[in-house]
Amino acid sequence: MDTYIREKGRSIIDFPQNYILIDIETTGLSTEWDEIIEIAALKIKQDKIVDTFSSLVKPQFEIDEFITELTGISNQDLENAPSLIDVLPLFKDFISSSFLIGYNVNFDINFLYDAFLENMNYKMNNDYIDILRIARKVLPTLEHHRLDDLISYYSLDERRLHRALNDCEKTFSVFQSLKEEVLSKFASTEDFKKINHSKSYDEIFKSLKAETDIFDESHPIYNKICVFTGTLEKMSRKEAAQLVTNIGGICKNNITKDTNFLILGNTDYSKNIKGGKSNKQKKAEQLILSGQDLIILPENEFYELINQ
DNA sequence: TCTCCTCGAGATCT
């Protein structure tokens, strides 16, 4: 109903030595309808656990079978548990202004943020690090990146309860393993962080190599410079660029005085484009009027030309 | 070259 924008801290990619590792158990996945029933955290200094925090939290409503089965927490366990209003100040002291680290940590952060706001009118704004995000970057080929998938991938202790404090410890092990993995592949964690930026088309095109040595030098695209605009229907832009490269053409990302072909993809979806034509197309039309050897090709004609 | 924007697709948390 009344959705609002949470003024959270920033999401960071880093491997600090001092931080708080957090995990919560809840009655479900929705911050709107579900409640926190357990909060746990580890205080890490110099990569060592120096303190722990763990508390059940009494919810307003009874919890269902599924959650009891999942976590091992029963309604009986929660009967005499402290409520959020009692637990939150202690937790706030524990985390202070540290980095918060966790697995899919936005889940925990969002629940905690709302709890702090409602109970203490406090906007939790600690910067945070999501280990799931790091895991996807470090192990991109892994089929799934659930916490348990990483536990078994690294052959870590898997047979433990699905409770907040235990999950904190599991997550801590995974984080350390990921850090070791990064250090084995990169000179430093700083180098890993730099890899982070996604490649521009200029870089992608430059790195393409023809998959053959034999070129037909009479092909219209041989040694010609090709530029794409819009989204191709039949393949990605990178795949199309590979085809061009294979027949001796050169792909660039911008229209210049050297451009020979502009290949037109679909631009319908793009709200940015005014008048049905992208800036690349308008620029190309200008250059054609001024006499440049430049041809604008719709996608289907591009494939015909490639295959000729 | 760099930054910011929008859109759609695809996971993950209890």
Place this chain on the structure above:
DNA sequence: CTCGAGGAGA
């Protein structure tokens, strides 16, 4: 939520 694709603009 995060990421990648793609466009616009400086």
